[in-house]
Every structure is written in C-alpha cells, then in structure tokens.
Amino acid sequence: MDRLGRSLQHLVGFLEEIHHLGVDLYLHQQGIDTTTPAGRAMFQMLGVFSEFERAMIRDRVNAGLARAKATGKALGRPKTGEETEAAIQQSLAEGMGILKAAKKHGVGTSVVQRIKAGLPLAE
Structure with missing residues (x-):
C-alpha cells in the first residue's frame, strides 16, 4: 500500500x-x-x-x-588520500583507462572519474 x-x-x-x-x-x-x-x-x-x-x-x-x-562525527565516505589521488592523476596522464586505474589503486570508478574531471584538458 x-x-x-x-x-x-x-x-x-x-x-x-x-x-x-x-x-x-x-x-x-x-x-x-x-x-x-x-x-x-x-x-x-x-x-x-x-x-x-x-x-x-x-x-x-x-x-x-x-x-x-x-558530537563532531565525520559523516559521509572517507576522503581519498592525497598520495592516492596523485597516483591516479599520474596513471590517467599516462593514458590508463578509468577502470584499470580504479582497479590498480583500489578505489571505485567514481573516484577516478571525479579526479579525471578535475584535471586540466590536454591540448
């Protein structure tokens, strides 16, 4: 009902x-x-x-x-570490795909997509 x-x-x-x-x-x-x-x-x-x-x-x-x-509790998902983000940026700059980068660094594809969206466009 x-x-x-x-x-x-x-x-x-x-x-x-x-x-x-x-x-x-x-x-x-x-x-x-x-x-x-x-x-x-x-x-x-x-x-x-x-x-x-x-x-x-x-x-x-x-x-x-x-x-x-x-009470000061942190809500939401844990933040991705700066080292991990830098490593993902490096992998993406080397031409690695989203799925492979996510698997390599142990994160979800949405994390890699978010990081990729923040990268400057290559000319």
Missing part, C-alpha cells in the same frame, strides 16, 4: 486516474475494495498513515544526523 504513492495527494490522484480508466482496485491482503465508499475511505486512511510514518522516519534520520554532527 505505501508503495503506491508518496503522499495522500498522490494516492488520491492515482485512485482517480485508475477509476477514470474504468479500473477498480482490490487489495487482497488488506481486504480493501475501492468500489465501495468504505473501501475508498480505508484506502485514504492507510495513505495518511503511510505518509505519517514516512515523515516520522525522515525526522528521526535528520535528528540522528544532527546529533552526529553536534
């Missing part, structure tokens, strides 16, 4: 759209039949609860991130 829409507005719009196409929705596990007024009401109530739950999760995640920042 909570996978059908991101918000109550989206769920109601989805329900109107499928009804306009002449399709009725029956959710077997929840026992909800949108052809009846009670079924439509229950569908919308479940949408409200799904939206509420999603908002609560978002608030808890943001509170946890704020608490981590307040």
Whole structure:
C-alpha cells in the first residue's frame, strides 16, 4: 500500500486516474475494495498513515544526523588520500583507462572519474 504513492495527494490522484480508466482496485491482503465508499475511505486512511510514518522516519534520520554532527562525527565516505589521488592523476596522464586505474589503486570508478574531471584538458 505505501508503495503506491508518496503522499495522500498522490494516492488520491492515482485512485482517480485508475477509476477514470474504468479500473477498480482490490487489495487482497488488506481486504480493501475501492468500489465501495468504505473501501475508498480505508484506502485514504492507510495513505495518511503511510505518509505519517514516512515523515516520522525522515525526522528521526535528520535528528540522528544532527546529533552526529553536534558530537563532531565525520559523516559521509572517507576522503581519498592525497598520495592516492596523485597516483591516479599520474596513471590517467599516462593514458590508463578509468577502470584499470580504479582497479590498480583500489578505489571505485567514481573516484577516478571525479579526479579525471578535475584535471586540466590536454591540448
């Protein structure tokens, strides 16, 4: 049910759209039949609860991130060392491809792509 829409507005719009196409929705596990007024009401109530739950999760995640920042914890991926970056730049300057450079230096291809994008263009 909570996978059908991101918000109550989206769920109601989805329900109107499928009804306009002449399709009725029956959710077997929840026992909800949108052809009846009670079924439509229950569908919308479940949408409200799904939206509420999603908002609560978002608030808890943001509170946890704020608490981590307040205690001085470093967030995100670890930074690539300067020596590794210099070695990757050297490999790229020698004509090595992104995949080979990533494998050689033990980093992901996105790291090599980021470093390559920061290099001056050869003329």
